[in-house]
Amino acid sequence: MPRVNAPMKAVYLLVLLTLSGIAACNSSDTQEESTSSPTKSPWQSLSAEEIEAAANALIDREGNGVVINRISLLEPNKETARTWTPGTEAERGADLFYRSGKASFRASFDFGTQMLSASKQLVSGQSMLVGEELFGAVENVSALPEVIEAVSQRGVDPDYTLCLPRTVGRFYANIADPVNDRLARFDCFNIRGQSGLGILPTTSAYARPIEGLSVLFDVEENRLIEITDSFAGSEAPPADFEVLELGEDALDTRTPLRPITTAQSEGRNFNISGSQIDWQGWQFHLRFDPRQGTVLNNIGYMSGDAFRPIAYEIAMSEMFVPYQDPDTHWFYRAYFDMGEYGFGNMATELKGNDCPANAVYQDVVLHTGAGEPVVAPKRICIFEFDPGYPSWRHNESLLEDMPGLTTHNSRRATNLVVRMVAVIGNYDYFQDYVFQQDGRLRIRLISTGIDATKGVFAASLEDAGAADEATYGTLIAPHRLGVNHDHFFSYRVDMDVDGTENNFLRQKLVAEAQPEGVPRQGIWRVETEKVTTEQAAQTVMRVEKPALLTFASANATNQMGYPTAYQLIFPNTRPLVTAEDPIYGRAGFLKNNLWVTRYQPDEIFSAGIAVNQSAEGEGLPRYAADDESIENADIVAWPTIGFHHVPMAEDWPVMPAKVDEIVLKPRNFFDRNPALDIPN
Numbered sequence: 001m002p003r004v005n006a007p008m009k010a011v012y013l014l015v016l017l018t019l020s021g022i023a024a025c026n027s028s029d030t031q032e033e034s035t036s037s038p039t040k041s042p043w044q045s046l047s048a049e050e051i052e053a054a055a056n057a058l059i060d061r062e063g064n065g066v067v068i069n070r071i072s073l074l075e076p077n078k079e080t081a082r083t084w085t086p087g088t089e090a091e092r093g094a095d096l097f098y099r100s101g102k103a104s105f106r107a108s109f110d111f112g113t114q115m116l117s118a119s120k121q122l123v124s125g126q127s128m129l130v131g132e133e134l135f136g137a138v139e140n141v142s143a144l145p146e147v148i149e150a151v152s153q154r155g156v157d158p159d160y161t162l163c164l165p166r167t168v169g170r171f172y173a174n175i176a177d178p179v180n181d182r183l184a185r186f187d188c189f190n191i192r193g194q195s196g197l198g199i200l201p202t203t204s205a206y207a208r209p210i211e212g213l214s215v216l217f218d219v220e221e222n223r224l225i226e227i228t229d230s231f232a233g234s235e236a237p238p239a240d241f242e243v244l245e246l247g248e249d250a251l252d253t254r255t256p257l258r259p260i261t262t263a264q265s266e267g268r269n270f271n272i273s274g275s276q277i278d279w280q281g282w283q284f285h286l287r288f289d290p291r292q293g294t295v296l297n298n299i300g301y302m303s304g305d306a307f308r309p310i311a312y313e314i315a316m317s318e319m320f321v322p323y324q325d326p327d328t329h330w331f332y333r334a335y336f337d338m339g340e341y342g343f344g345n346m347a348t349e350l351k352g353n354d355c356p357a358n359a360v361y362q363d364v365v366l367h368t369g370a371g372e373p374v375v376a377p378k379r380i381c382i383f384e385f386d387p388g389y390p391s392w393r394h395n396e397s398l399l400e401d402m403p404g405l406t407t408h409n410s411r412r413a414t415n416l417v418v419r420m421v422a423v424i425g426n427y428d429y430f431q432d433y434v435f436q437q438d439g440r441l442r443i444r445l446i447s448t449g450i451d452a453t454k455g456v457f458a459a460s461l462e463d464a465g466a467a468d469e470a471t472y473g474t475l476i477a478p479h480r481l482g483v484n485h486d487h488f489f490s491y492r493v494d495m496d497v498d499g500t501e502n503n504f505l506r507q508k509l510v511a512e513a514q515p516e517g518v519p520r521q522g523i524w525r526v527e528t529e530k531v532t533t534e535q536a537a538q539t540v541m542r543v544e545k546p547a548l549l550t551f552a553s554a555n556a557t558n559q560m561g562y563p564t565a566y567q568l569i570f571p572n573t574r575p576l577v578t579a580e581d582p583i584y585g586r587a588g589f590l591k592n593n594l595w596v597t598r599y600q601p602d603e604i605f606s607a608g609i610a611v612n613q614s615a616e617g618e619g620l621p622r623y624a625a626d627d628e629s630i631e632n633a634d635i636v637a638w639p640t641i642g643f644h645h646v647p648m649a650e651d652w653p654v655m656p657a658k659v660d661e662i663v664l665k666p667r668n669f670f671d672r673n674p675a676l677d678i679p680n
């Protein structure tokens, strides 16, 4: 029998809840404002009833033996959806992914006709993991006699050992079948509590890796494939020592600040109706997806009574985190967090300081592996905030003392934020959309949480062997090496600037030589290149060749005659490893900073639809291979942001929040600064 005592059970439960994104079944009492309109929009999250209907149809046909990995809103027919008006019935469907007989399948269910489509087998990879698939295995692996023996030898109490699963891609083909087996490689942590926690486990479960012990496991068959203990019978890096607990009661905290409060005593300024949110001219729909988390649809700006579309859909498409250590226990670590685990599934309840006091919360509906809907409380918060600098300002200093003249003008800025937070193991990721009154929209990703560490012998660089041990990372705490890695965040932004017919422009800033005899040696000007095919649109940024990456209407112009446009601004992050590497080969989207493709309803995921244990070359390289025309067409932008993470002491015991973002900026979309009319 597995050795599971009370505190361990509590931990297992916590892990289950995190992995499956499920907390309590009861709706939260603080939730407000998920007002449902009489009819659902084409972009509204699936309801519990819809999830149940789709799952029942699948189980009726395929039997109880299936594991339902993902039930999402089926991408609605775009043409039909764009003409939907509130109060009318929308066409809605569910996109179902499931495992059956060691294979992955996809089917769709139409809520109008109640018809389930024929199932298609996924051959390029497997459907994403659902919580229950991992949870049973977590318990079983932590209770394996081999694991108990190995951790005991290291002086770690097996009752306080937690082994956690990691996806493995297509490695281990010599001892398993990475195409059909459902694989996870587990490594273990000492989670003994301290600092007065008594029998409770630690608040920092990732702080004490039991290094050099890995378990390859088939989570579908609950089958041990291989256990590797690199330190069997010899001394291992220490794994049982005191660590910093994160709870306030265990920490010495500084003197509290005198309060800075946010209050909206006269109410908030945004309106929620069904899935639609209106604020300061912005209008968009918000839904929650088990894979992608928050998804925005039909985003636009009201001009009087007229809706001016800007983008049809904005969501994260994939998150890729490859580690950079060739060690037996580390080389395979590269996570496609969205396609393997699901950003929505891993979302956690928002509380405490996650959102400001004036935030409104929304519950979401997720589902179990059996397809049962589960209400997950407070997974989204929506709030307004003052960024602390004005929207615009001018002091007409020349005329400062002129009587009767107001020479100083500044207008307070207010932003609207839609937020969720996914906890993918050790990392906490905020997925924010920040709307501004000046027409800008920030797609923001905030990373915090715990660095993944490798247990090492060295406590300091002074120790013998420390330099060798620290080759692929930084000693960020005694006996813990923060291993180098990347974070890549791939987004899909379906641009619809003033309609679906758009063009992708590279507005290159080029130096122009001047004729002899004139005072200037060179002048830079803007040379606009209209990019007409998917292949030509692959964009690698170079700092010495700056260009504005612009999405322009093929039809509409502003008052001055320029095509109305939105520009995508984001930092240049490039991979250091090429697609020759099998891990990076599965993330072919990294070849470019930006791809632009012609809209196709089934091209949603930059690393492909089935990312778990996927083949190389899926996703964007395939979408762009047919080199479709993108001229005067419905086009989709795929920017990637992120960072190379060289860990440091300040990342420990918990990382300061780090912000990365893509800015959608109006460029001649308006006739003037749209925030001019903010009252004083």
Ligand SMILES: [Cu+2]
Pocket (backbone or CB within 6 Å): 485, 486, 487, 645
């Ligand atoms: Cu990192």
